[in-house]
Amino acid sequence: MTGRELAASLKQNLRLPVMAGPMFIASTADLVIAQCRAGIIGSMPALNPRSTEALDDDVARIRECVGNAPYAINLVAHKSNSRLEADLDVVLRNKVPIVVLALAANPDLVRTLQANGSLVFQDVVKDRHARKCAEMGVDGIIAVGAGAGGHTGDTSPFALMQEIREWWDGLLLLAGAIANGRSVLAAEVLGADFAYIGSPFLASTEANTQVGFKRMIVEGMSKDIVVTNSFTGVNANFLRPSLLEHGLDPDNLAKRVGGGINIDGGGDNAKAWKEIWSAGQGIGAVKRAEPAGDYIDWLVADYTAARRAIGL
Ligand SMILES: Cc1cc2nc3c(=O)[nH]c(=O)nc-3n(C[C@H](O)[C@H](O)[C@H](O)COP(=O)(O)O)c2cc1C
Structure with a gap:
């Protein structure tokens, strides 16, 4: 085919x-x-x-x-x-x-x-x-x-x-x-x-997804999305308000050098995905x-x- x-x-x-x-x-x-x-x-x-x-x-x-x-x-x-x-x-x-x-x-x-x-x-x-x-x-x-x-x-x-x-x-x-x-x-x-x-x-x-996560998607726009490799070793997009809620500075996240990809956020990245929420830049369309x-x-x-x- x-x-x-x-x-x-x-x-x-x-x-x-x-x-x-x-x-x-x-x-x-x-x-x-x-x-x-x-x-x-x-x-x-x-x-x-x-x-x-x-x-x-x-x-x-x-x-x-x-x-x-x-x-x-x-x-x-x-x-x-x-x-x-x-x-x-x-x-x-x-x-x-x-x-x-x-x-x-x-x-x-x-x-x-x-x-x-x-x-x-x-x-x-x-x-x-x-x-x-x-x-x-x-x-x-x-x-x-x-x-x-x-x-x-x-x-x-x-x-x-x-x-x-x-x-x-x-x-x-x-x-x-x-x-x-x-x-x-x-x-x-x-x-x-x-x-x-x-x-x-x-x-x-x-x-x-938790109520707060859904709310961030509804209220968020592209300006609320931050790209970082600091959680998994590979670039991923996260919600700025979620990083702030965890006491992290979205503008000063440590850049990871080397290290393998960790898709499920286990080990030292246990919070990524589960508590620090990811989303893409298109969420402005979600009302x-x-x-x-x-x-x-x-x-x-x-x-x-x-x-x-x-x-x-
Ligand atoms: C919270 C979250 C978790 C994701 N987990 C996976 C995953 O486990 N496996 C996968 O192949 N893609 C995963 N993705 C990527 C999506 O399948 C898809 O490629 C992406 O969401 C498309 O971009 P968009 O969010 O801007 O629409 C994930 C995306 C998000 C937002």
Whole structure:
């Protein structure tokens, strides 16, 4: 199947060319179900349910509720993830339609998943990473530009999309501060098949986020987002008010030199993600904490208006 055919087949029953980005701690099975029911591709990290057994239960419930709609599970393919083998077994047994790989994915893992019927997507922040993913044979590349929630890129989406689309005709998703209908349309104009959206869902009713976190998303704007590598060794965007609440000076965070990436915020970074909250620069578009389906309904209307505004 060509990239165009794959994009068309995935979009067939969706209301919008949008996939939800999986979010550590925040994404729940209820959120995935709400996202899929509202007409986008839902997703969550395998590590969010507290055990492999709980993941198995969640995936079974998602399957039951969403039928044939595509959804994704995010696997951290790194040796530090002690659950990888058991969680992978759950993903394979349930024939999860899309698997988003993070960190140190290898061609064998990609092949195993594909042979079992899953599509494999991988996120990248540079053209160079995208080329490596293409060599590994992934089905979809998620280009993470500047301003994204969680671990972010620092390249303008204009440059990133231009460079990757020059040689990649496969499925391409664009992430980073996309939160309204105009931005979804803009992602398509730049050459993306899908917009990949995370942070707005932090304010949704179904997200496992505290009331204060939801409030920061609703009240926050791009000026409230700070990029730092001080928690995980890799650049990530955090909410300025959340840093201040923990007595940290957002303008003087220690820059980490060397050291490995620590995706789950364990060890000396235990507070990152759990207590020091991450979000991307697009949150200005989020006006209320509400069910994910209501936000998606608004996004559909805003996208339709954006298309109309330019005569489409
Ligand atoms: C709080 C938070 C946690 C995240 N955790 C993960 C994760 O566990 N795995 C992953 O692949 N991406 C993770 N991401 C990144 C998202 O999947 C997505 O790429 C990003 O949110 C897109 O940018 P946006 O937030 O500006 O929409 C996280 C993002 C946020 C905001």
